[in-house]
Amino acid sequence: MRRVAAVTAWERRDGDRSVRYVHTGDPQPRLHLRADGPPPDEPVVQLVHDALTLPRVWAFGARLGEAAPLVDHGRVIGVDVTMPELDPACVWEQAARLHDVVRAAPVFDERAGRALERAAAASVETSHRLATLATLFARPGNPDRIHAGRLVADVVRAARRLLEEPAEAVPVGVAVTAALGPGTLASGEDPALGLHRPRRPPAWLEIGSPRADLAYLQVRRAIPPVRTVRELAATLIANQAAFGPYRSELDDVIRSRAAVSYLWDCVTDLARGEFVMLAAPDAATADRVVSLIHAAHADAARPSARPVEDARRIVRTQVLRRLASTNSLLLAHGEAQRSGLPVDLWTALSAALRDVTFTEVDAAVPGVYAEPLATTLVVPVRPDVQQASTAPAA
Secondary structure: OOOHHHOEEEEEEOOOEEEEEEEOOOOOOEEEEEEEOOOOOOHHHHHHHHHHHHHHHHHHHHHHOEEEEEEEOOEEEEEEEEOOOOOHHHHHHHHHHHHHHHOOOOOOOHHHHHHHHHHHHHOOOOHHHHHHHHHHHOOOOOOOEEEHHHHHHHHHHHHHHHHOOOHHHOOOEEEEEEEOOOOOOOOOOOOEOOOOOOOOOOOEEEEEEOOOOOOEEEEEEEOOOOOEHHHHHHHHHHHHHHHOOOOOHHHHHHHHHOOOOOEEEEEEEOOOOEEEEEEOOOHHHHHHHHHHHHHHHHHOOOOOHHHHHHHHHHHHHHHHHHOOOHHHHHHHHHHHHHOOOOOOHHHHHHHHHHHOOHHHHHHHHHHHHHOOOEEEEEEEOOOOOOOEOOOOOO
């Protein structure tokens, strides 16, 4: 596994393009190419980019070298290009050329309509992606029980309307993350942070899916306001100790009181500034799991020293795994790059997770509990069952 200290990075950006140069232990030059709007993307804008902008990025990347889909959490987000050689001085100009390729506003026609429909269908292929799309598309006043088929139709309809608006309605910028080979140690500072605060999702949302075999649960909470990487490290450990998938207070409760079900992951989404707890219970026990999560949140128990140390090891291992290969390292830097986070985030975060004290973690716990929960549940339904439209009320 690559040591974090062996990585250094620097970045250059303007209003339309961002280039992050990352030294890795791999001598093979690579580029990750992305073109999308500033985070956090609205799902309709994201759909337009997936359907109509991503093919342009692919065509551009294929001319540079050996191109492959750039995949993150099951979604193709850009193009991974392996280069025969790479001149760092030329990457900034390549980013400008890529922006020239993608900045022209997409034109809605029959072909674009079919591309939107294909991209929308792909965006709900798994329960995770379905729940994410439904949550991000939800608006106040919309029904809290919807059907996957109606959701897809509503998102496509909204994307078509968007394409009829001025070009400024579909913002697009480019981000290039370049692997340059071995480098030197990065700074050990505690960088300041500016995490996004997510738009608050609905407190409860249920989606019926004819493709689901099990229930699928997402419980979101915003990352509390943090000013530095060290404060983020304390918050990550506090969240894992209270709500993480292994050896946390909540995991112990779910395993003991609903033994047929369990919390299996907790994703930290830096681009949206939120934690997302994930579970795949049997449909018969889904309500029980939800009630246990909400009860633990209301109880606001402060973890003791042992769970905090377990949480420290778990979270730090997760970070190190993100940096263990060139591809995962570039994905991690790409997430930070797109979110406007410091170039030395991952170096500083790994060190902070090791060094932050129990007192600092304990002080972060109330902030974790203070953020309200938002629950999205996917439930299996028969193919002939339809639920309400997600379209905004007139």
